[in-house]
Amino acid sequence: MANVNQFKNTRIEFHILQSFPVTCLNRDDVGAPKTAVVGGVTRARVSSQCWKRQVRLELQNLGATCGTRTKLIANLIADGCEELGASPEKALECGQKVERIFIKKAETDKKGKKAEDEEDSASDEKTDTLLFLSPNEVKSLAIKFQENGFNPETVITEKDAKKAAKELAKIIGSFNENINALDIALFGRMVAQAAELNVEAASSFAHAISTHKIANEVEFFTALDDRAEEPGSAHMGSLEFNSATYYRYVSLDLGQLYQTLKDVEAMPKAVEAFIKALYLAIPSARQNTQSGASSWEYARVYVRNGQRLQVPFETAVKSKDGGFLQPSIIELKSYLDKKEKLSGSLFGCIKSFEFGEDESFSIDDLIKCVVESFVNKA
Numbered sequence: 001m002a003n004v005n006q007f008k009n010t011r012i013e014f015h016i017l018q019s020f021p022v023t024c025l026n027r028d029d030v031g032a033p034k035t036a037v038v039g040g041v042t043r044a045r046v047s048s049q050c051w052k053r054q055v056r057l058e059l060q061n062l063g064a065t066c067g068t069r070t071k072l073i074a075n076l077i078a079d080g081c082e083e084l085g086a087s088p089e090k091a092l093e094c095g096q097k098v099e100r101i102f103i104k105k106a107e108t109d110k111k112g113k114k115a116e117d118e119e120d121s122a123s124d125e126k127t128d129t130l131l132f133l134s135p136n137e138v139k140s141l142a143i144k145f146q147e148n149g150f151n152p153e154t155v156i157t158e159k160d161a162k163k164a165a166k167e168l169a170k171i172i173g174s175f176n177e178n179i180n181a182l183d184i185a186l187f188g189r190m191v192a193q194a195a196e197l198n199v200e201a202a203s204s205f206a207h208a209i210s211t212h213k214i215a216n217e218v219e220f221f222t223a224l225d226d227r228a229e230e231p232g233s234a235h236m237g238s239l240e241f242n243s244a245t246y247y248r249y250v251s252l253d254l255g256q257l258y259q260t261l262k263d264v265e266a267m268p269k270a271v272e273a274f275i276k277a278l279y280l281a282i283p284s285a286r287q288n289t290q291s292g293a294s295s296w297e298y299a300r301v302y303v304r305n306g307q308r309l310q311v312p313f314e315t316a317v318k319s320k321d322g323g324f325l326q327p328s329i330i331e332l333k334s335y336l337d338k339k340e341k342l343s344g345s346l347f348g349c350i351k352s353f354e355f356g357e358d359e360s361f362s363i364d365d366l367i368k369c370v371v372e373s374f375v376n377k378a
Contacts, residue, residue: 020292022290024286055274070131078094187201208246221238
């Protein structure tokens with residue numbers, strides 16, 4: 001009998017308010033803080049991928065088992081083979097065999113000749129695929145190569161790249177039905193050449209948007225030469241910055257997380273690590289010069305069933321008593337309370353928690369309460 005997914009359609013939703021002073025948390029292509037127009041006014045923005053990257057790094061710092069996402073596939077597999085006794089040369093051959101699956105063939109002209117700027121040398125070919133593999137999956141491949149005397153041709157026999165990719169996916173799957181990398185389970189994986197390796201993300205991150213109107217400002221700076229022979233600046237420049245109270249929406253699908261991990265006992269630790277990383281993660285841009293190091297100011301966290309719900313802050317919050325945080329908290333609470341009433345039974349609330357106003361309720365208490373709410377449900 002197949003295991004029943006007792007967490008199906010259950011989500012943990014985080015509605016977070018976080019204020020930052022002078023910062024440039026996430027830059028666009030010209031080095032300016034990213035923005036978006038919401039409700040007809042310009043808002044500060046931090047992209048979802050920016051914050052997800054920092055959450056992933058914090059997971060590593062917290063000691064969670066994480067995968068490796070890299071274009072240097074050959075070296076990754078080679079390291080795994082060397083650990084099992086392969087010579088550096090044989091290990092690299094195995095790694096290169098896997099990497100070649102993900103190298104796109106050079107485009108040809110009508111005469112069948114390669115473009116002039118592309119050489120026929122395999123050493124010059126590079127994969128444009130960021131392959132995301134868990135430690136178990138790398139080990140599985142290395143074991144398969146070891147069983148075949150580290151002869152890559154007997155492990156991956158197909159010549160066509162698509163067929164070889166399916167062969168690779170089958171090897172990984174036959175050894176390891178579970179992915180032991182928490183970040184792959186949380187953020188997903190897409191492998192165009194082998195759909196069998198795709199993993200649906202358990203987490204969903206919205207772009208962080210300021211709750212209020214902003215206008216980027218410009219900092220003019222100079223640098224002095226310690227050994228200057230004449231007075232004046234040795235270098236001048238300018239940087240853009242802003243300050244904002246951000247609304248962050250993050251959803252964690254417990255059903256999908258369990259479907260990937262396939263381990264009930266691993267769920268509490270996985271959720272604990274995720275919430276800790278979410279709390280600690282700060283975008284890394286310009287931290288040495290503008291040091292944006294603010295933690296959560298307020299959060300409402302739901303454990304519930306049903307459709308996801310994000311607060312749009314469509315009407316920009318107005319400053320009150322010198323700041324945007326308090327009116328943002330009021331607007332956030334009001335919107336969520338209203339939607340819960342209007343949604344009725346469809347809101348599906350199992351538990352809800354508020355963080356940031358009660359000093360006796362720490363992030364550790366929040367984590368404990370959230371975990372207990374879905375463990376008891378299971």
